[in-house]
Amino acid sequence: MPVLNKKTSAFETSIFCISDIRDDEIWAIGEKEVAKPRSLRIHGRGDFLAQTINDLGLTIDPDNTPPRHAKIIGWSNKKSEQKLQAQEIAAAKTTKFVASPQKL
Amino acid sequence: MQANVLTLTQTSFPIDYFDRAWSDEARKLRENENKVFDHDPSISLGERYKEAKNALHCAYEETLKDDWDGYGAERVQEASVAQALDFLKLLPTTVPLPEISVDPDGEISLTWQREPRLVFSVSISKDGVLSYAGLFGRSKTHGVEDFIQTIPKTITDNLQRLYSTK
Numbered sequence: 143m144p145v146l147n148k149k150t151s152a153f154e155t156s157i158f159c160i161s162d163i164r165d166d167e168i169w170a171i172g173e174k175e176v177a178k179p180r181s182l183r184i185h186g187r188g189d190f191l192a193q194t195i196n197d198l199g200l201t202i203d204p205d206n207t208p209p210r211h212a213k214i215i216g217w218s219n220k221k222s223e224q225k226l227q228a229q230e231i232a233a234a235k236t237t238k239f240v241a242s243p244q245k246l
Numbered sequence: 247m248q249a250n251v252l253t254l255t256q257t258s259f260p261i262d263y264f265d266r267a268w269s270d271e272a273r274k275l276r277e278n279e280n281k282v283f284d285h286d287p288s289i290s291l292g293e294r295y296k297e298a299k300n301a302l303h304c305a306y307e308e309t310l311k312d313d314w315d316g317y318g319a320e321r322v323q324e325a326s327v328a329q330a331l332d333f334l335k336l337l338p339t340t341v342p343l344p345e346i347s348v349d350p351d352g353e354i355s356l357t358w359q360r361e362p363r364l365v366f367s368v369s370i371s372k373d374g375v376l377s378y379a380g381l382f383g384r385s386k387t388h389g390v391e392d393f394i395q396t397i398p399k400t401i402t403d404n405l406q407r408l409y410s411t412k
Contacts, residue, residue, distance in 0.1 A: 145317050145350040156317060180316030221351075222388040225367055225379035233362035233381055 143228055144217040153217035153224065157202070159210045160189065169243065175208045184244070190237040198227055294343065298334040301346045302327060302354070309348040320352040325372030329393060330354040333370060336397050341405050344368075353377075358408055366408045368401060380404050382411055 144153035158175070160168050168187070177184045192202050195214055204212040217224050231237060308314065309322040330346070333356070337343075344356035349369055357367040366380035370393065378401060379388035391398040 143349050143351075143355075145315075145319060148318075176316070182316050221349075221369060221377040222379050222390055225369065225377060226381075226386060226388040229365055229367065229379055229381050230386075233365070237362075 144214070144224060152215060153219070154203075155214040155217075157212050157214060159204065159212060171210065175211070184242050186239060186241045188232070188237060188239050190231055190234060194231055194234040194236060198230055200227065294339065295335060298337075298343050298346070299331065301343070302330055302334070305346050305348050305354070309352070314348075315350065317350070319348075319350040322348045322354070323352040323372040326352060326354045326370055329370045329372065329374050330356065333368075333393060333397060338402065338405075341409065358405065360408065360411075364408060364411060366404050376401060378404065380408065382407055 144155045146152075147154050158168075158171055160171075163171075169184075172184050172187065176182075195202055200214050200216045202212050203215050206212075217227060232239075306322050306327055309319070312321045313319060314321065334343075342358065344358050344367075347355045347357070349355050353369045353371050355367060355369045357365065359365040363381045363383055366378070368376050368378045370376055374393040376391045376393050376398065377389075378391065380386065387404060389400065391400050
């Protein structure tokens, strides 16, 4: 589900572009840019194609801060529609979920 | 371009860890937790309901503070937890227990999934507003219902559809 950005009053989801990089490099991005700054642990990740986002009428807005970072924007303001959009992303044939190689 | 979302979870300590700490904040959290999860102690609990309550308790513990996901998520709404407990009590026994999680806005989310495109989910607000969405193969649905003493027919119909679809 997206998170409300209180500054912009828009819903968004933080993502990273992982084109052309290895699996260990992806996890390294997660550790450096996501887990460590928040003192949290990553249990897994979801990989999907940009086309899946576009097909749902959403937009990927790259800001490269940090490198490879982008946001999914254009979410509906209605929660039930957001849930449906999120289900569609998860259900896309090209979407896959990967468990963290770290032991919990 | 392939993009991905990294999901997080928060490392959580057992609640008695906070008891031993004896801080004012920890004591208040414990008091609130007791109010939410023991709000109807007179009812005799079946094993199924106990299982659901335990799962809800786990979700509750991991989302007690604002920004529990590191992306600005709001803390779990205790009134939403209470509404979810009432909802789960009324869930027909023919329906499996859902996966329980907390949305970034603090609402409790209940999800039933058989396959990627056979899924139905309901989020419950502190005021009993049910936001639901589902995929049934090529079909899809979403909407809002009020939870007032009984589970709305729209919700039970969608659950029945989910588990009768081959």
